[in-house]
Amino acid sequence: MSKQQTIVTTETATHQSLDKHLGNTLRHIRTENGLTIADVAMRANVSRGMLSKIENGLTSPSLEKLEHLANALGVKLSRLFHDYDTPMGGAQYVKNGEGMEVVRRGTKSGHTYHLLAYDTGPKKLFEPFLITLNEESEVFDPFEHAGTEFIYMLEGKLEYTVGDERFILEPGDSLTFHAEQPHRPETKLKMPIQYLAIIYYDSLDDFEDDSYKN
Incomplete structure (x- = not known):
């Protein structure tokens, strides 16, 4: 695999990870507030089909669209990115006698x-x-x-x-x-x-x- 192909693959994976994170966060906030997809779609002026795709990480929404969705949910835009790319794990394991x-x-x-x-x-x-x-x-x-x-x-x-x-x-x-x-x-x-x-x-x-x- 060439260097260019590696960069493209990495960037694609990053976008997919972010899209998934945004979708999960939007769905969590929506259900936590007892709102339906129809409720939020109407408030944010997006179609229900589009909102469903966003929540499932199937499309990359623009910042403008994310801002509309955040406003519809009553949260700041930064709330949607909270905890994204937070390192997990990182535990250090030392076997007996190997310190x-x-x-x-x-x-x-x-x-x-x-x-x-x-x-x-x-x-x-x-x-x-x-x-x-x-x-x-x-x-x-x-x-x-x-x-x-x-x-x-x-x-x-x-x-x-x-x-x-x-x-x-x-x-x-x-x-x-x-x-x-x-x-x-x-x-x-x-x-x-x-x-x-x-x-x-x-x-x-x-x-x-x-x-x-x-």
Whole structure:
């Protein structure tokens, strides 16, 4: 298929998609207001056959005709295009063990980080990590960074400090705190240890300025 043929095919598909969207929207608004095709056709000064074709996506109405139909239905013209071409889906699926391993302070001493969501666009306001502590003897300096952090314990038993407080975390336990406070894994009470750490940033600037994410 030539480049020109590809462009024509794409444009045709786009028009068909828009025609279908406009038809479905018109029909939805009409039935929602208890109006018949005859009612709207008369108000908009179009034939019932033409309105039926438009609602079924079989023809491309002009903007002038769409404006008449919008007026007949008592809505703004922009209402007919609402939600058109809105992306659907976009879910990110990460299989067990396939999270992106990233380097953070502590990695060399057996603190393993797997990022569970990434490449989600320019405004990354949260980061979910699967953190594994591999060595019982490792000692961490306090972490401090922007945002709010949520920890959910999956395996093992860990004493975790936030500011002047100490918490014993076991599977199923969770901990939420402002991450500007000094915080760190303290005493490893039962190995192996694994937990989720999710960091939420109040703004994009917090994410960009943050040099370390625990």
